[in-house]
Amino acid sequence: MSDGGSISKEHSGAGHRERLRQRLLKGGPHALADYELLEYLLFAAFRQGDTKPLAKTLIARFGSFAGVLNADPQALAQVKGMGEASAASLFAVAMAARRMARGAIEQQPVLGSWQALLDYLAIDMGHLKHERVRVLYLDTRNRLILDHLAAEGSVDEAAIHPREVIRKAFDIGATALILVHNHPSGDPEPSRADIQITSRIAEAGRLLNITVHDHVIVGRGSHVSLRAKGLI
Numbered sequence: 389m390s391d392g393g394s395i396s397k398e399h400s401g402a403g404h405r406e407r408l409r410q411r412l413l414k415g416g417p418h419a420l421a422d423y424e425l426l427e428y429l430l431f432a433a434f435r436q437g438d439t440k441p442l443a444k445t446l447i448a449r450f451g452s453f454a455g456v457l458n459a460d461p462q463a464l465a466q467v468k469g470m471g472e473a474s475a476a477s478l479f480a481v482a483m484a485a486r487r488m489a490r491g492a493i494e495q496q497p498v499l500g501s502w503q504a505l506l507d508y509l510a511i512d513m514g515h516l517k518h519e520r521v522r523v524l525y526l527d528t529r530n531r532l533i534l535d536h537l538a539a540e541g542s543v544d545e546a547a548i549h550p551r552e553v554i555r556k557a558f559d560i561g562a563t564a565l566i567l568v569h570n571h572p573s574g575d576p577e578p579s580r581a582d583i584q585i586t587s588r589i590a591e592a593g594r595l596l597n598i599t600v601h602d603h604v605i606v607g608r609g610s611h612v613s614l615r616a617k618g619l620i
Contacts, residue, residue: 401438405431422453429481433474442469457482458515486512490535497530498566499601505566506604506611513570513606521548521569525562526601533562548585550592557598565593567603576607583619590620 408428411419420428427443449467450456456464457478464475489508493501505524513520521539524532536556539547557565567586571577578586582605590600603614614620 574608
């Protein structure tokens, strides 16, 4: 399906596009509703025509503005009126948002920019439909050395081995780490397995003077810190 196949070509909508542009530039972050912002993003793929119906269709299909941007490009391209170019445009916006969020934590101590870290994790993991385990390895100044994808799937010793987590820290010169994983259910409350594996990794870390600062579980719009709950 070619992009723009279902976009009305009766008129270019130039006046409407200009009004949206001016509201966006002059009105601040809340000047446009979600569907209007999505409508504006679609202008990049559709040179003319009314993109409002398509924007509303996408939000209805994927549940929210964030759901649209986090959708798989192939799923986006299959929506009537979309295509590869328009799906790529929206996917690029999502990738830009993730890189901006990651940039906020790369050049400064992670523990001193905790909210920026949480924002990055929410953007990068909050939408996932499967469980993913990551280890953030830090240097002596608590700066990020490596964001390591440790496992895809459940958090248990069959998927992630405490000794391997700590050995990697030792191999790359990290002195601390933060465990991160998501709960696709949306509920970030830790399971018994989450607590047990965290305890084993922290115990293994003590043997090589590797500090486990925290284990953050990301849900849908929320998170839980095992350290804040007194579980580390």
